Amino acid sequence: MKQPQKLLENKDLPPVTITKRQGLVIFSGPHNGYNVPAKLKPCLGMDEQWFHNAHEAMDLHIDKLFMTLEKHLDKVSFISGNYSRLVCDLNALPDYAIAQHSPEYNHIKIAQNQPDMCCVKQRIRRIEEIYWPYHDAKSQLINDKRDKHDGVIVLDIHSFTPTWEQKKRNVELGTIRCEKTPFSRAFEDFLRSQDDFLFVSGEPYRVAEHPNNAAPLITERNDLQYLGLEIRSDLISTDDGIKKITALLKNAIDHLLSHSDIDNITKKRSKTETDQNGHPIIHDSWSI
Secondary structure, eight states, X not given: OOOOOOSOOTTSOOSEEEEOOSSSEEEEETTOOOBOXXXXXXXXXXXXXXXXXXXXXXXXXXXXXXXXXXXXXTXXXXXXXXXXXXXXXXXXXXXXXXXXXXXXXXTOBOGGGSTTTSOHHHHHXXXXXXXXXXXXXXXXXXXXXXXXHSOOEEEEEEEEOSEETTEEOOOSEEEEOSSBOHHHHHHHHHHXXXXXXXXXXXXXXXXXXXXXXXXXXXXXXXXXXXXXXXEXXXXXXXXXXXXXHHHHHHHHHHHHHTOTTHHHHTSOGGGSOOBTTOOOOOOOOSOO
């Protein structure tokens, strides 16, 4: 029986890059990449300038932030997706991982993601070769940390655009979570104490309002206290901005590791008390 043709070739990047260090902290970046497999059209058939400047294609500037974080946080492990979120969105549930249009502008159709260009078999290849290898590698890294340290801290890191539908977002740092946990409480308390940044819990979106988000899947398959940090992309568009966020995250990790509740912060979700009704209070961050 003829074997199905694979999507990724030898000349393609692997779906995930891992930098493994000592310590129990992991920073994960599912939207760090902007690459497209060689078998697909460059930029998925989209205008090159649009593709390389569109938040739809990747979390803007996060790849450069991770490069700096890796240099300065030598006890933090890193895991990054290498392919554009338009090839396969690692932070969406599998059935929603291949977007046919921009989530902000419905009239922008992603050329090579249309049904006539991306059939069911092709979708399955992307999921099997890009989506699950990232999530399996992330789970393995989490398990390795737990085996060694009897606990783990995993922080998903994303960027978001300063505007949405032509309206300014009056927030600089936000968090995405499924519930309140010891980890989220400690991390959000730290962010609230920072005078240099405007932090709003639950911005720029709430997981409960986005049922296609992979956060519940990541939580369940890893028994994890899931938490994501959202950084407004203009804050990390310059070297100075990246330096400030790097210092912030370094201080945040120091705060967590010296926290009086560190044992609960690093525990599996099933072994902690969570508040599933503890959704954040949403402020009006959409106004001009």
